[in-house]
Structure formats: structure tokens, C-alpha cells
Amino acid sequence: MIEEATKSTSERILDAAEDLFARQGFRGTSLKEITELAEVNIAAVNYHFRSKDALIRAVYERCFVPLNEKRLRALAHAEQAANGAPLTVEAVLRALFEPMVRAWITDRNFILLVGRLQHEPDSELGGFIQRLYQAMIPRFLAALARALPSVPEGELFFWTHYLFGGVVYTLLNSHDMQRFHEGQNLLDTPDLFLDRLIELGASALRALAPTELENADNHTPGHSVHEVL
Amino acid sequence: MIEEATKSTSERILDAAEDLFARQGFRGTSLKEITELAEVNIAAVNYHFRSKDALIRAVYERCFVPLNEKRLRALAHAEQAANGAPLTVEAVLRALFEPMVRAWITDRNFILLVGRLQHEPDSELGGFIQRLYQAMIPRFLAALARALPSVPEGELFFWTHYLFGGVVYTLLNSHDMQRFHEGQNLLDTPDLFLDRLIELGASALRALAPTELENADNHTPGHSVHEVL
């Protein structure tokens, strides 16, 4: 996020745009502000990117593509370790949530940009991001369905989406913790937060199938996706 | 949301502003758009409200105050029914969530406006809304602490905030259900959604206190706050 002299003009523009879009939104940020923060000429945006809309898409692509790759790689890695056996719910949720939480630690812009997207449901940008997610969701849903075969996929999707939303909201509104309740909170210890989150999420999804036994032999709650990244 | 000829100019402006702010944000909405949708003169905004900022606060006040009143009234009603005994976790969560879900059914602008606030953390508006919530949170936290006395309040707040966030995200991104998974979903049956949500949330909060027994005598999962409104 810090503009270095070595970075190219287009990278400096992307850095500045990411920062300002995250904080102020798309419409709330002018090209003038972006180019001033990036310390480039105002005309450079229209030269390197075609328009403001194209710049927005470039910013999102740079954020989302690597994160979704990490998630899919973490899932593939867990499946490889399971050696053909169905994954535990915990393993699937960890592959889904850990990259996002780790990204949040190093770069809080990402979660802000995710939040911004909730208000662009019909735009061209929304469809663009939708395509990115649509490649990921079937993979994770299939893994969850193998972990909990007796739960209808529709319910699995609905409540995993709910749990996912809680993570986004919690990270997005992390200041609420200091604002409304003094003292330490779980976000100060992301590893502990992840463990508790996965524990809570897994028990919630398991509760959808009261009679489900599920194979618990390769249950590794402390296992981290961190090492594969 | 429908402009009627009988409504006053300031009400027409508030309706139009609420609609456009919800869809486009504050910075993304011009006074010209608002006055055109409201079918009033452009100068009327500065006459009835002092400025655009004051209009935004008026819109939020009109949305938030009644909802928080409903939540507090539902909690007070449940406590009255419990006759001095601690409430169940379910009863507290229902008082917290039901007014929001019911508001979402009739007016989806509200949840969009809530979402917009996540990106105004430092502004004067953020502080304004914070004061509204700050009146509510201690009341609900106290009720939860009575229901689960062995759980530290910090953890109760953190995970209730998480569960709350999941509701906001789910309602805000309700289109995801149709987008990513065909067929019926829980949001088509809000009463069932509420029951499942409260069930899931209560078991999640109870899991924070493994040794907790808790009084389950006035446990009424199907009880609705609807009748008191």
C-alpha cells in the first residue's frame, strides 16, 4: 500500500485506487484524488486503464483472484491429505475462512472492498465478481456435501453463507469490539478466533443433520492452512 | 416508499432520499436525483433540511429509532412475561433479530442503509448511529449475561455480534440464494428462518459455557414478538 519509487505508474494507481475505494467507495472517490495520492498525472488513469469503471474492475481482480486461489489450493491440499476420504466440516471451513482472516491481518482494504460489493448487486462489477465466486462455490459445496451427506445442499449453502457473512461482518466492523465493549477481544488473537469460529461453524452445520454420525477419524481442529500458502 | 400526493414535501424528500441512499450511497446520490424522484423543487431540500448531511441524519433517524424501540420493547415484554426470572437465550435473540427480519420483509431499504453504515466508521453520522446502539447493547448484554451467567460478557458480546452480522449479511445478500443455488430457500419463509436462526444462535452461545445447565422452563422457541408490535 505504500507507494515506492520503484513501482510502475499503473501499480501506483492501483494501490491508491484500492485504498481510496475501500475507504470512500467508487462514487465517493474521484480520479483526481487517486492520481494525487499515487503522485501521477491525472491523465495517466485514462491512458493505462480505459476508464474509471475499468480501473475498479482491475482493483477487484487484483484482490480477489489471489485470495480465491488460496482458498481453492487450501481445499485441494486438505483433500490430498485426506487421501480420498471425505473431509471433516472443520477442514472445509478452515480452507474457506483462514485465507480471508489472514488477508485481513495484513491488509484490511480487502474486507472493506468485499463490503462495498454488497451494494453493487446489479452492476457490471457485481456480475464480474459473481463469476469469480461461481468457480469456487461448487467446489466447497461438494466438499461440504461429502462431509455431511444427509444435509440437503440448499441448507448447507444457506447456513455456510450465513457463517461466511458473520466473518465478513465481524472483520468489517472490528472496531465495534473496542467501541462497545472494553478489554481484549478475539480479533487480537486471530488463530484463536479461527479455531473458535470453525468449532462454532462446524457444530452449527452438524446440527442440521441430527442423526448424522460422520467420520471423525481425520478430525484435526488445530491444523492450519497457513503452511501451504 | 411510494410517493403519494397527500404526503408533505419533506416526507416525499425523506422517502426519495431513503430509497436512493440505500441503493447508491450518500456520495453516490445527488440532491438533484432526490428532488427529481420526490417530484419537488431542487431548492426544497435546503429549505426543509439545512444541508445534505442533515438530510442523511434525518433519513437514518427515521429508520433506526423505531426499530430499536421495537427491539427494546420486545425485550421488556419478554422480561415481563418471565416474571423476574432470567430469560432464555432464545428469548433474547428473538427480541434482537425478529424486528430486523420483519422490517426487512416490508422494507428492504432498511438493511441496505445498515450496510452502508459499515463504511462510515469515523464520520459524524457513524457517531450518531453509535449513540443509538449504545443505548441498546447494554440492555441486551445484561439479559444474555443473566441467561448464561458463566460466560464472560466479552465472549457473549463478540459472538452475538457475529450472529447479528450473519443476519445482516444474509438479508443484505439475499439475492445470493437465487444466484448461486437454485430452488427454494429459507428467506422465502421468514418465520422458519427466524426459528432456525434462533435455534442455531442459542446453541452456539450455549456452547461457550459447556458446563452451563441454565433454566429451560420458560423455553418457548415458537413464541413470536410479532404480537406485541
Next chain:
DNA sequence: GTCTATAACCTGATAGAC
């Protein structure tokens, strides 16, 4: 590739007639 200059337009806010 980078700059200046400028076009064409929209913004919030206000003054003053009715």
C-alpha cells in the same frame, strides 16, 4: 509515456422573485 489545457457536465448551496 507523460504532461497541460480544456471541453462538457454535474455538484451543493444560495439569493431573490412570487
Next chain:
DNA sequence: GTCTATCAGGTTATAGAC
């Protein structure tokens, strides 16, 4: 209370010199 007219400034985008 409601209107027109207008202010000073900001907006995206582009044309053309270097």
C-alpha cells in the same frame, strides 16, 4: 413554501504538445 437563476467549484474524459 415554492420557484428560477446562478454561483463557485468539482467531475470524467480527451485532444494535442513534448
